[in-house]
Amino acid sequence: MTRNASAIRLLPVLLLLGAAPALQGCVGVAVGAGATAGIAASEERGAKNAANDKGIQLGINERLFQKDLGLFGKVSVTVYEGRVLLTGVVQKQEDRDEAERLAWSQGRAVEVINELVIAPSGSLMDSANDTWITSQLRVKLTGDSTVVDINYSIDTVNGVIYLMGLAQSEAELTRVTDHARTIKGVRRVVSHVYLKNDPRRRPV
Incomplete structure (x- = not known):
């Protein structure tokens, strides 16, 4: 991940952390409340789960930020119905383990999936291509009328696409993964x- 990419990820968290004291006690306060609520209500997980997941994500990001700014800049956190997915590239096993520990320490995760890749400092990374891949897949899913694209989170690291979310059926999930595999540069x-009827789901 480039320094610019890290800075972009850092900005919203800094703004949220800075605004936290002013928001305490204001349960109804939300950024872009109308649009956000509308999107969340359209998702399979529902608005309540979406809000819970955002709280878990912010809590983990805050712990990463407070523990190690460098680690915060390298780790991407995705949360869906309490399941936490960690992606990105870190320099050593200790960093990978620490990120997972901090994710669990937030206290509300039901699962932590650690997909962090270990690579030495100076390894060739192509974050611009990863961003392009993610955007291309999002376009493909949005344009496919048989896919409820809003139910999928997409993250790409070194040409590897990580998918998180809920599928309506096996057929839909197959279409999503097939779309992903057709994109140039995907390794x-x-x-x-999960399928929406998966018994492992534990929504709030």
Whole structure:
């Protein structure tokens, strides 16, 4: 991940952390409340789960930020119905373990999936291509009328696409992964998607 990419990820968290004291006690306060609520209500997980997941994500990001700014800049956190997915590239096993420990320490995760890749400092990374891959897949899913694209989170690291979310059916999930595999530069597709009727789901 480039320094610019890290800075972009850092800005919203800094703004949220800075605003936290002013928001305490204001349960109804939300950024872009109308649009956000509308999107969340359309998702399979529902608005309540979406809000819970955002709280878990912010809590983990805050712990990463407070523990190690460098680690915060390298780790991407995705949360879906309490399941936490960690992606990105870190320099050593200790960093990978620490990120997972901090994710669990937030206290509300039901699962932590650690997909962090270990690579030495100076390893060639192509974050621009990863961003392009993610955007291309999002376009493909949005344009596919047989896919409820809002139910999928996408993250790409070194050409590996990580999927998280809920699928309406096996057929839909197959279409999503097939779309992913057709994109130039994709090395592998890793799915952590559940079917909507999966008994392992533990929504709030």
